[in-house]
Amino acid sequence: MNAETATRKSFRREGEDKRREDLIAATLECVAERGLAGATVREIAQRAGVTAGLIRYYFPTKDELIGAAYRAVMQRMTVQASDALRSANDDPRARLYAFVTANLGQPIMDPHNLSLWAGFIALVHADPAMAAAHRDGYLGFRDELEILIRDALLSARAPAESRHTRSHAIAINAIIDGLWLEGCLAGDIFSDGELAETGISAIEAVLGISLKAEGGAP
Amino acid sequence: MNAETATRKSFRREGEDKRREDLIAATLECVAERGLAGATVREIAQRAGVTAGLIRYYFPTKDELIGAAYRAVMQRMTVQASDALRSANDDPRARLYAFVTANLGQPIMDPHNLSLWAGFIALVHADPAMAAAHRDGYLGFRDELEILIRDALLSARAPAESRHTRSHAIAINAIIDGLWLEGCLAGDIFSDGELAETGISAIEAVLGISLKAEGGAP
DNA sequence: GCTCTATTTATGCAAGCGTATAAATACTCC
DNA sequence: GGAGTATTTATACGCTTGCATAAATAGAGC
Numbered sequence: 001m002n003a004e005t006a007t008r009k010s011f012r013r014e015g016e017d018k019r020r021e022d023l024i025a026a027t028l029e030c031v032a033e034r035g036l037a038g039a040t041v042r043e044i045a046q047r048a049g050v051t052a053g054l055i056r057y058y059f060p061t062k063d064e065l066i067g068a069a070y071r072a073v074m075q076r077m078t079v080q081a082s083d084a085l086r087s088a089n090d091d092p093r094a095r096l097y098a099f100v101t102a103n104l105g106q107p108i109m110d111p112h113n114l115s116l117w118a119g120f121i122a123l124v125h126a127d128p129a130m131a132a133a134h135r136d137g138y139l140g141f142r143d144e145l146e147i148l149i150r151d152a153l154l155s156a157r158a159p160a161e162s163r164h165t166r167s168h169a170i171a172i173n174a175i176i177d178g179l180w181l182e183g184c185l186a187g188d189i190f191s192d193g194e195l196a197e198t199g200i201s202a203i204e205a206v207l208g209i210s211l212k213a214e215g216g217a218p
Numbered sequence: 219m220n221a222e223t224a225t226r227k228s229f230r231r232e233g234e235d236k237r238r239e240d241l242i243a244a245t246l247e248c249v250a251e252r253g254l255a256g257a258t259v260r261e262i263a264q265r266a267g268v269t270a271g272l273i274r275y276y277f278p279t280k281d282e283l284i285g286a287a288y289r290a291v292m293q294r295m296t297v298q299a300s301d302a303l304r305s306a307n308d309d310p311r312a313r314l315y316a317f318v319t320a321n322l323g324q325p326i327m328d329p330h331n332l333s334l335w336a337g338f339i340a341l342v343h344a345d346p347a348m349a350a351a352h353r354d355g356y357l358g359f360r361d362e363l364e365i366l367i368r369d370a371l372l373s374a375r376a377p378a379e380s381r382h383t384r385s386h387a388i389a390i391n392a393i394i395d396g397l398w399l400e401g402c403l404a405g406d407i408f409s410d411g412e413l414a415e416t417g418i419s420a421i422e423a424v425l426g427i428s429l430k431a432e433g434g435a436p
Numbered sequence: 437g438c439t440c441t442a443t444t445t446a447t448g449c450a451a452g453c454g455t456a457t458a459a460a461t462a463c464t465c466c
Numbered sequence: 467g468g469a470g471t472a473t474t475t476a477t478a479c480g481c482t483t484g485c486a487t488a489a490a491t492a493g494a495g496c
Binding site: 032033034035036037038111112114115118119121122123124125126134135138167170171173174175176177178179181182185186190194195198199201202205206208 | 254397399
C-alpha cells in the first residue's frame with residue numbers, strides 16, 4: 001500500500017539455454033507473422049515475456065539473434081526430414097521416397113517456413129557469415145540426398161558412379177526445392193499430395209527407376 | 219556573392235514515366251546491395267539524384283514503390299526469357315531448350331536477382347497485394363512453359379494431353395526454379411553451363427524426349 | 437537467514453525512419 | 467515575355483529503432 005505504486009515486473013531467472021531458445025522462438029514467430037521488418041527487439045522481447053534489454057544480455061547484437069534464428073529454422077527442417085527417414089528405414093528406394101514426400105508435405109512445406117527462409121536469403125548476399133551458414137546447410141542437405149540416391153540406384157541395380165549421383169543430386173535437389181517453393185507460395189492451387197506425387201514421378205524419370213515397388217525398372 | 223549562400227539545388231523536370239523508372243531502378247539498386255532494409259526513401263532518392271520528398275509525389279507510399287519495383291523485376295526476367303525465345307523460333311524442341319538455358323544462365327541466374335526476389339517474397343505472406351502480384355507472375359510463367367512443353371511433345375509425336383502437360387509444367391517449372399536458386403546462391407561451385415545441362419537432362423528425362431536433335435526419342 | 441552475483445528490469449539516448457507541407461522553380465502556353 | 471501550373475526542393479514532425487547503462491532482484495551457496 002505504498003504511495004509509490006511503481007511496482008517492478010516480477011520475473012523468474014531461467015537457464016541460459018531455455019532463454020536463448022525462447023528468444024529464438026519468439027523471433028521466428030515475429031518473422032513469420034510480419035516479415036523480418038516486424039522482428040524488432042521490443043516485439044521479440046514482448047512475445048518472449050521479457051523486457052527488451054534482456055536480449056542484449058544473450059545476444060551481443062540483434063543480427064546475431066537473427067542469424068541464430070536462421071540456423072534454427074534450417075536445422076528444424078533438416079531434423080523433420082530426417083525423422084521421416086527414421087520411420088521408414090528398410091528399403092533404400094522407400095527411404096528416398098519417404099524423404100521426398102516429407103519435404104513436400106506438412107510441416108516442412110509451409111508458408112511460414114518460406115517467409116523465414118526468404119527473409120534470411122535476402123540477407124545472404126550482404127552478410128558473409130550468413131552466406132556461410134547457408135552454404136553449409138545446402139551442401140549438407142545435398143550430401144544426404146546424394147547418399148539416398150546412390151543407395152536407391154544400387155538397390156535397383158542401376159549404375160551409381162559418383163559423377164552420375166552428383167548431377168542427379170543437383171537435379172533432384174532442384175526438384176524438391178522448386179516444388180517446395182511452389183507449394184509454400186501457392187499451396188491452395190494444388191490438390192492434396194499433388195506436389196509430392198509430381199515430385200516422385202519426376203525423380204523416378206530422372207533416375208530411371210521406380211521408387212514405389214521393389215520391382216525396379218520394368 | 220550574396221551573404222545568404224543558401225542556394226537551392228538546381229533541377230530539371232523530367233517526364234513522369236522517366237522519373238518513375240528512375241526511382242524504381244534506384245530502389246532495385248538499394249535492395250540488391252543492402253537488402254530491403256537498405257532501401258530507405260532517402261537512400262533511394264539520393265541514388266536517383268533527387269530529394270526524398272519527390273518520391274511521395276510519384277508514389278503515395280513507400281510500399282507502393284516497393285511493389286512497383288517487385289513487378290519490374292519479375293517483368294524484366296520474363297522479358298529476358300522471352301527474348302531468348304525470339305532468337306530461336308524454329309523447332310519447338312529447340313525453343314524449349316533455349317527457354318530453359320536462358321533461365322539458367324546470365325543475366326537471369328544472378329545473385330542480385332535472387333536478393334531482389336527473396337526480399338520481396340518475404341513480404342508476400344504478409345501483404346495481399348504482393349501475394350496477388352506474385353501469383354500472376356508465377357502463373358504467367360507456368361502457362362508460357364506449358365505451351366512450350368506441349369509444342370515440344372507434339373513435335374516429338376509424344377502424347378500431349380492437358381492433364382499431362384499440366385503436371386509436366388509443374389515439375390519442369392520446379393526444376394528451373396530450383397536450379398536457378400542453386401546457381402544464384404552458389405554459382406561458383408558449379409562449372410560453366412553445368413546447371414543448364416543438368417536442367418536439360420532432367421527435363422528430357424521427365425518428358426521422355428530429346429531436346430537437342432530433331433530425332434525424337436530413340 | 438545472509439550475502440553475493442548472475443540475471444533481469446527500467447529508463448534514456450541518438451539516429452534514422454516514413455510522411456506531411458510550404459516554398460521555390462522550371463517549363464508551357466498564350 | 468509574362469502568367470500559370472506542374473514539378474521539385476527544403477524543412478520539420480512524430481515515431482520507432484537498436485543499443486547503452488544503472489538500478490533492482492531472484493536464487494544459489496555458505
